[in-house]
Amino acid sequence: MRKSAREAYQPFTLIANSDSQIQLTDEQKKIVEAIKSLHKRLQNRGTLYYFL
Amino acid sequence: MRNKQITNLQPRNALISRRELIVSGTLTALLCLTSKDYPTPSSSNFLQNINIQSAKRQERIRQAYLDSVFKNHYETGGESWQSIEKLVYDPDLEKMFALGKELNKRLVIGYKEYFDRAKQIIMATPYFGNKGKKSNVYVTQALFEIAETDDEVCVEIDNESVHAMVIEKGYAHIPLEGIKLNDYTKLSSVIQEILSFEFPFYNIRNGKRKVR
Numbered sequence: 001m002r003k004s005a006r007e008a009y010q011p012f013t014l015i016a017n018s019d020s021q022i023q024l025t026d027e028q029k030k031i032v033e034a035i036k037s038l039h040k041r042l043q044n045r046g047t048l049y050y051f052l
Numbered sequence: 053m054r055n056k057q058i059t060n061l062q063p064r065n066a067l068i069s070r071r072e073l074i075v076s077g078t079l080t081a082l083l084c085l086t087s088k089d090y091p092t093p094s095s096s097n098f099l100q101n102i103n104i105q106s107a108k109r110q111e112r113i114r115q116a117y118l119d120s121v122f123k124n125h126y127e128t129g130g131e132s133w134q135s136i137e138k139l140v141y142d143p144d145l146e147k148m149f150a151l152g153k154e155l156n157k158r159l160v161i162g163y164k165e166y167f168d169r170a171k172q173i174i175m176a177t178p179y180f181g182n183k184g185k186k187s188n189v190y191v192t193q194a195l196f197e198i199a200e201t202d203d204e205v206c207v208e209i210d211n212e213s214v215h216a217m218v219i220e221k222g223y224a225h226i227p228l229e230g231i232k233l234n235d236y237t238k239l240s241s242v243i244q245e246i247l248s249f250e251f252p253f254y255n256i257r258n259g260k261r262k263v264r
Contacts, residue, residue: 005246005249005253008242008245008246008249009246011242012242012246030230030231031230031231031239033230034228034229034230034231037228037229037230038226038228038243038246041226042250045226045250045254046254046257047250047253047254047257050249050250050253050257051246051249
């Protein structure tokens with residue numbers, strides 16, 4: 001299905017780059033960690049560029 | 053006597069008809085073999101001649117073209133390609149919706165809304181409650197308006213293969229701890245979409261797929 005990759009990734013960029021002090025639940029913390037991990041993997045694979 | 057003459061004529065006429073048929077058949081076969089642009093399933097080199105350019109011009113050979121691309125690139129496509137059962141040419145996704153309606157009406161209502169909003173669908177790998185199974189990938193006529201080379205078609209298949217992999221195996225080509233991809237929440241759907249783009253991007257970046 002075609003959808004803008006950048007559009008889909010935008011909220012993830014915000015999360016991955018944020019250093020928020022907002023109180024998160026354990027479940028939310030897990031999600032944030034997973035998104036940061038995804039961000040790092042895309043960076044390592046050289047594909048992050050396509051999403052930004 | 054009169055009756056006998058008629059009886060004798062019948063087989064002779066029939067013989068002439070068969071000869072005409074044979075000549076006509078030979079001419080057709082020769083035309084098929086010499087026409088690279090217009091292959092037909094009756095020519096022996098049909099699958100060799102079939103390519104994206106001929107498939108763009110002739111709708112009737114598009115399914116054969118998709119079969120050929122899938123077969124030729126299956127081995128090198130990667131693990132995710134193995135989760136695809138078949139590419140199905142479905143110009144307006146009517147077959148896909150019909151099947152979905154038959155299998156699960158509730159799921160299809162959501163898809164209908166999505167597809168009504170998105171006008172430029174090239175391929176789709178629907179989840180119709182088929183976890184653990186390979187998927188059919190439905191290919192619309194938009195692919196043949198956009199793609200100019202086999203690699204450009206493969207890039208689209210790369211994208212869909214990730215969705216098929218998640219449906220069959222529950223994970224994508226990049227494993228992510230802490231997030232289930234096949235629970236079809238809003239979050240997992242967006243991550244699945246991102247990963248489905250990542251795979252073709254990776255292949256383009258590494259020179260495996262050459263695109264304009």
